[in-house]
Amino acid sequence: MNKRINVAVIFGGKSGEHEVSLMSATSVIKAIDKKKYNVLPLGITKEGSWMIYNGPIEKIESGEWEVAAKKQLEQNPNNNILSIMPLGGKKSKLAELVDVVFPVLHGPFGEDGTIQGLLEMADIPYVGAGVLASAVGMDKVYTKQIFKQAGLPVGKYIVIMRKDFRENKETAIRLVEENFQYPIFLKPANLGSSVGISKAHNREELIKGLEMAAKHDRKMLVETFINGREIECAVLGNDDPKASVAGEILPSHEFYDYNAKYFDDGNSKIVIPANIPKEKELEIREMAVKAYTAIDCSGLARADFFLEKETMKIYINEVNTMPGFTKYSMYPLLWKETGLSYDQLIDQLIGLAIERYENR
Numbered sequence: 001m002n003k004r005i006n007v008a009v010i011f012g013g014k015s016g017e018h019e020v021s022l023m024s025a026t027s028v029i030k031a032i033d034k035k036k037y038n039v040l041p042l043g044i045t046k047e048g049s050w051m052i053y054n055g056p057i058e059k060i061e062s063g064e065w066e067v068a069a070k071k072q073l074e075q076n077p078n079n080n081i082l083s084i085m086p087l088g089g090k091k092s093k094l095a096e097l098v099d100v101v102f103p104v105l106h107g108p109f110g111e112d113g114t115i116q117g118l119l120e121m122a123d124i125p126y127v128g129a130g131v132l133a134s135a136v137g138m139d140k141v142y143t144k145q146i147f148k149q150a151g152l153p154v155g156k157y158i159v160i161m162r163k164d165f166r167e168n169k170e171t172a173i174r175l176v177e178e179n180f181q182y183p184i185f186l187k188p189a190n191l192g193s194s195v196g197i198s199k200a201h202n203r204e205e206l207i208k209g210l211e212m213a214a215k216h217d218r219k220m221l222v223e224t225f226i227n228g229r230e231i232e233c234a235v236l237g238n239d240d241p242k243a244s245v246a247g248e249i250l251p252s253h254e255f256y257d258y259n260a261k262y263f264d265d266g267n268s269k270i271v272i273p274a275n276i277p278k279e280k281e282l283e284i285r286e287m288a289v290k291a292y293t294a295i296d297c298s299g300l301a302r303a304d305f306f307l308e309k310e311t312m313k314i315y316i317n318e319v320n321t322m323p324g325f326t327k328y329s330m331y332p333l334l335w336k337e338t339g340l341s342y343d344q345l346i347d348q349l350i351g352l353a354i355e356r357y358e359n360r
Helices: 018-031 058-062 065-075 093-097 114-121 131-138 140-149 162-167 169-179 203-214 258-262 278-294 330-338 342-358
Strands: 005-012 037-044 050-052 100-103 157-161 184-188 198-200 219-224 228-237 242-250 269-271 299-308 314-320
Touching (some): 005 018, 018 037, 018 058, 037 065, 050 065, 058 065, 100 114, 100 342, 131 140, 140 219, 140 278, 157 162, 157 169, 162 169, 162 219, 184 203, 198 203, 203 219, 228 342, 242 278, 278 299, 299 330, 299 342, 330 342
Parallel strands (some): 005 037
Antiparallel strands (some): 037 050, 184 198, 184 219, 228 242, 228 299, 242 269
């Protein structure tokens, strides 16, 4: 009988996407094949405390896990996982407990290369992109620069630094209005799940949008409005990545913001496969793999595109190296339509993590 693989599922984190991570991790832990894997849930609070959680899976999504884990830690100090890092040449505590880590973390401090670097130093295989691809994928500015270098079509954009905006708002506003016509999109450069993103139709909304983006990052992105359909494609693999069928987002709001993604009671619609010409879907799938390899991604990513309504031209928007992972999230739904079930997808991702580790 084969020995079960010990998998640590890390969730929570310090980013603004903490709650999304709880939702994703709950789905992963529920679906993972318990005959093949032993699961160790590891929670990170918004303050950055790491704790082992032993309790009902449902309490992860609700946030109740934190109270239970703190009580467990008081009763058993060994539940403290802060000795994750190897010291004095010894194997880390986490490496002794698990064979592979599935960091179901979204946004900064989880999807941006930080925890990936930690796990590299601790010498533990982990699911998903490495340090470089994670860091680049999180920073929308560097992602766009690399995409342009790779010959991928990118919409017009400029970058405004928070310091410059706060010191001289008039100059920042003039820079935007000289380069764009309203409406425009305003984003923090480093964040996901549409947190901190807004659409400005006039100067007043521009100022409010920049102020909101500035709360999340020191670097802000101003993007031209593309009157297009929102098309997404999932990519899976290491050295030979494959793309899923394409799907389309029909947002309930003016654009697919954070509330539309997670808290609108299903009013936003996901259409899989997308109702677009076959040649356009093939082009999107090819571009998704090209974007994936351009940033040296591994494991998984979701590539997001705009299909311009008037011209049918495709623009790549961004890649997400740890996309939402509930059973109802776009990434697993795309693979389900392509022929890979949710539990099979988890199994493949763990296998890819081990493969990448062994082929370093």
